[in-house]
Amino acid sequence: xxIVMKNRTGQLxxxxxxxxxxxxxxxxxxVGMFFLVVKFSNLKEDATxxxxxxxxLLATKLANSPEFSCGESFGSSKVNCIDxxxxxxxxxxIAKYSGFWGVSNIEVRxxxxxxxxxxxxxxxxxxxxxxxxxxxEDTSAYLSNFVSLCRKESYEGTVYxxxxxxxxxxxxxxxxxx
Amino acid sequence: MLSExxxxxxxxxxxxxxxxVAVIVLIFLSLSLRNQEExxxxxxxxxxxxxxxxxxxxxxxxxxxxxxxxxxxLIIDCNKHETCLDxxxxxxxxxxxxxxxxxxxxxxxxxxxxxxxxxQITSGNSVILNLSNGNTTNNYKNSLQKLGKDDIEIIxxxxx
Numbered sequence: 072x073x074i075v076m077k078n079r080t081g082q083l084x085x086x087x088x089x090x091x092x093x094x095x096x097x098x099x100x101x102v103g104m105f106f107l108v109v110k111f112s113n114l115k116e117d118a119t120x121x122x123x124x125x126x127x128l129l130a131t132k133l134a135n136s137p138e139f140s141c142g143e144s145f146g147s148s149k150v151n152c153i154d155x156x157x158x159x160x161x162x163x164x165i166a167k168y169s170g171f172w173g174v175s176n177i178e179v180r181x182x183x184x185x186x187x188x189x190x191x192x193x194x195x196x197x198x199x200x201x202x203x204x205x206x207x208e209d210t211s212a213y214l215s216n217f218v219s220l221c222r223k224e225s226y227e228g229t230v231y232x233x234x235x236x237x238x239x240x241x242x243x244x245x246x247x248x249x
Numbered sequence: 250m251l252s253e254x255x256x257x258x259x260x261x262x263x264x265x266x267x268x269x270v271a272v273i274v275l276i277f278l279s280l281s282l283r284n285q286e287e288x289x290x291x292x293x294x295x296x297x298x299x300x301x302x303x304x305x306x307x308x309x310x311x312x313x314x315x316x317x318x319x320x321x322x323l324i325i326d327c328n329k330h331e332t333c334l335d336x337x338x339x340x341x342x343x344x345x346x347x348x349x350x351x352x353x354x355x356x357x358x359x360x361x362x363x364x365x366x367x368x369q370i371t372s373g374n375s376v377i378l379n380l381s382n383g384n385t386t387n388n389y390k391n392s393l394q395k396l397g398k399d400d401i402e403i404i405x406x407x408x409x
Contacts, residue, residue, distance in 0.1 A: 102273070128293065145304075151301055152304060183350045183353050183354070185349075216293065216294060217294065217301040227314075227315075231315040231316065233306045234305055235305060236301055
C-alpha cells in the first residue's frame with residue numbers, strides 16, 4: 072500500500088514537471104513568434120529606410136571625399152564643404168570616374184541665394200546654380216544632403232572666400248543597391 | 250527535513266525564473282539601444298544643415314571689403330552688438346539672412362513632408378535669434394551645436 076502511494080506521488084511529480092516544461096516551452100515559442108512577427112512585418116520598410124539612409128550617408132561621404140571637399144583651401148578643414156572650382160574641373164573629367172562611386176547622377180544645386188535655374192558650364196561659371204557632375208537617365212528619386220558650396224571670388228583685385236548654401240543630390244545606378 | 254528540501258527546490262526554481270526574465274530584459278534593452286543608434290543617423294540632414302549655413306558668406310563686411318562675415322561670425326558679433334562696415338546691425342543682417350535661408354531650405358507650405366521648424370540661437374540665458382514656421386508635431390529631427398567660448402548654442406528642429 073505504501074509502495075503504491077509513493078508511486079502515485081512520483082507520477083504526480085513527473086506530471087507536474089512535464090506540464091511545467093510544456094508551459095515554459097509554449098511561453099518561449101509564443102514570445103519568439105511575437106518577436107518574429109514584429110520583426111518581419113517591418114522588414115520591407117526597414118530595407119527601404121536603410122537604403123535611403125545609406126544613400127544619404129553616401130551623399131555626405133561624397134561631399135567629404137578628396138574630389139569634392141574644400142580641404143584647407145578655405146581656412147581650416149571643414150565638414151560638408153564642397154569646393155565649387157574643384158567640382159567644375161571634376162565635371163569636365165568625369166569620364167575617368169566611371170563606376171567609381173556607384174551612382175548614376177550627382178548634382179550640386181545651390182539653394183541660397185535664390186537665383187533662376189541655370190546649369191553650370193565652364194563658359195557661364197560662376198553665374199549659375201546647378202552643377203551636373205554626372206547625369207544619366209534615371210527615374211528613381213534623388214537623395215540629398217546639405218553642403219556649403221565655396222569658391223574663390225575677387226573684389227577689386229583682392230581674392231576672398233565665398234560660401235553659399237547648396238545640396239548635393241545623388242541617385243543609385245538603376246536601383247541596384249536598393 | 251523533507252519540507253526543507255522542498256523549499257530549497259522551490260527557491261532554486263524561483264532563481265532560475267528570475268535569471269530567465271533578466272536575460273529577456275537584457276535582450277529587449279539591447280534592441281532598444283540599437284534603435285537609438287538609427288536615430289543618430291537620421292539626424293545627419295539637420296546636422297549638415299547647421300554646419301552648412303554656419304559657413305555661408307553674408308554681405309556684412311567686417312572692417313573692410315571684401316572681408317565678409319560668415320553666419321558663424323555674424324552670430325558671435327551679434328552677441329557682442331557689433332555693426333557691419335555699412336553701419337547695419339549684425340543682428341538685423343543675421344535675422345534677415347537666416348530667415349531667408351531656412352525658409353528656402355525647409356519649405357513648409359502645401360503637401361511638403363516638412364510641417365514646420367524651429368531655429369533657436371542662445372547665449373547663456375539670452376536669446377540671440379528665434380525663428381519658427383509651420384506646426385510642431387511629434388515626429389521631428391533636431392540637432393544642437395555649440396559655438397566659441399561665449400556659450401552660444403544653436404538648436405534646429407524640423408517637424409514632419
